[in-house]
Amino acid sequence: MTDSLGQHLQKSLHTIKKANWYRQEQKITDLSGCTITIDGQRMINFASNDYLGLATDIRLKQAAMDAVERYGTGSTGSRLLSGHRTLHGELERAIASFKQTEEALVFSSGYLANLGTISALMGKKDLILEDEYNHSSLKNGAKLSQAHRIEYEHLNCQNLIEKLIQVRSQYRHCLIVTDSVFSMDGDVSPLPQLLDIAQKFDCWLMVDEAHGTGVLGKNGAGCLEHFEIKSERIIQIGTLSKAVGSLGGYVAGNKVLIEFLRNRCATWIYTTALSPADTAAALAGINIIRSEAHRRHNLWTNINLLKELFNQTNLKIFPSDSAILCLPLEDASQGLLISAKVRSHGFYVPAIRPPTVPTSRLRFSLMATHEINHLQELIKALIQ
Numbered sequence: 001m002t003d004s005l006g007q008h009l010q011k012s013l014h015t016i017k018k019a020n021w022y023r024q025e026q027k028i029t030d031l032s033g034c035t036i037t038i039d040g041q042r043m044i045n046f047a048s049n050d051y052l053g054l055a056t057d058i059r060l061k062q063a064a065m066d067a068v069e070r071y072g073t074g075s076t077g078s079r080l081l082s083g084h085r086t087l088h089g090e091l092e093r094a095i096a097s098f099k100q101t102e103e104a105l106v107f108s109s110g111y112l113a114n115l116g117t118i119s120a121l122m123g124k125k126d127l128i129l130e131d132e133y134n135h136s137s138l139k140n141g142a143k144l145s146q147a148h149r150i151e152y153e154h155l156n157c158q159n160l161i162e163k164l165i166q167v168r169s170q171y172r173h174c175l176i177v178t179d180s181v182f183s184m185d186g187d188v189s190p191l192p193q194l195l196d197i198a199q200k201f202d203c204w205l206m207v208d209e210a211h212g213t214g215v216l217g218k219n220g221a222g223c224l225e226h227f228e229i230k231s232e233r234i235i236q237i238g239t240l241s242k243a244v245g246s247l248g249g250y251v252a253g254n255k256v257l258i259e260f261l262r263n264r265c266a267t268w269i270y271t272t273a274l275s276p277a278d279t280a281a282a283l284a285g286i287n288i289i290r291s292e293a294h295r296r297h298n299l300w301t302n303i304n305l306l307k308e309l310f311n312q313t314n315l316k317i318f319p320s321d322s323a324i325l326c327l328p329l330e331d332a333s334q335g336l337l338i339s340a341k342v343r344s345h346g347f348y349v350p351a352i353r354p355p356t357v358p359t360s361r362l363r364f365s366l367m368a369t370h371e372i373n374h375l376q377e378l379i380k381a382l383i384q
């Protein structure tokens with residue numbers, strides 16, 4: 001390519017490769033329980049967001065097949081035109097009941113839920129305060145809104161308060177936005193303190209429960225349930241693609257919020273409704289999370305065991321209160337090397353590298369379906 005944009009793309013790719021940041025899809029041919037087959041090699045999967053093992057559960061598969069049988073494959077239109085099925089309503093009621101909110105709204109993905117909700121609620125005269133490690137969908141939603149954006153230091157409430165004291169009075173509405181579980185670190189946001197701050201400074205608090213749902217809380221509803229906090233000022237947001245085992249996203253909150261989004265949220269109004277199969281599978285997934293607590297207990301047994309096994313070595317992981325554990329690395333090339341070595345022992349553990357994260361790390365995602373010997377063998381492989 002000789003034109004300037006073409007040359008720019010080639011130069012960027014060259015830089016990415018030189019820094020060991022180049023990424024590409026894996027050739028996955030089979031997935032069942034906690035095993036994954038890549039390029040013909042069957043491994044124990046430590047890279048899945050399917051925390052409870054529901055994505056391959058027979059009941060979710062059957063629900064999806066029944067929905068296809070009844071409604072077909074596509075949803076044929078947007079929710080406000082021809083795309084709405086009674087299944088969407090059922091799923092939204094199930095989410096609202098699970099999350100203990102008045103209502104909920106289902107999106108085609110978590111990314112779209114975040115992008116659309118923030119940009120529908122906030123505008124040029126408003127202020128958004130975001131944890132510096134927030135997920136890309138939250139950051140891009142804030143950018144799209146054109147509100148004034150300020151990042152506060154990761155998990156640092158004092159820093160958030162200082163920023164609010166400096167600027168809150170200059171803006172109309174204010175939204176504090178945070179992941180509940182940080183997806184690339186595994187630590188948890190101080191939600192009770194954030195809610196106090198939101199109340200003091202007249203802000204709303206938006207919490208992305210993507211990695212909290214199904215994992216934390218007495219009934220698996222997430223971090224807000226874990227901390228036992230509720231407020232009309234809280235907007236819960238999340239995905240149906242991780243512990244729920246399907247695809248899609250949602251917003252849960254008060255009636256007015258959901259009614260407003262139905263009328264103003266571009267990523268909900270102008271896109272094709274979630275497919276019948278995904279909707280039905282998500283509904284089955286939520287029902288199973290609520291009725292089969294043993295899955296969550298198995299997951300926590302595995303989390304605590306792997307932490308304990310790390311403790312017995314000189315490998316020091318990041319502090320974590322979730323199903324995500326991370327081992328810091330010197331740099332991207334060390335990450336690629338260790339990931340490849342561990343892979344040769346039959347474990348799939350990807351290295352997460354910049355620009356996704358500021359510093360490289362090996363990221364272990366635990367599942368309820370991992371077995372004790374998987375964790376013990378993993379640690380042996382890492383030590384080697």
Ligand code: PMP
Nearest residue numbers: 109110111135183210239241248
């Ligand atoms: N928020 C967080 C914290 C996430 O980790 C993800 C997915 N990686 C999303 C939102 C987006 O969800 P989805 O995959 O459903 O688009």
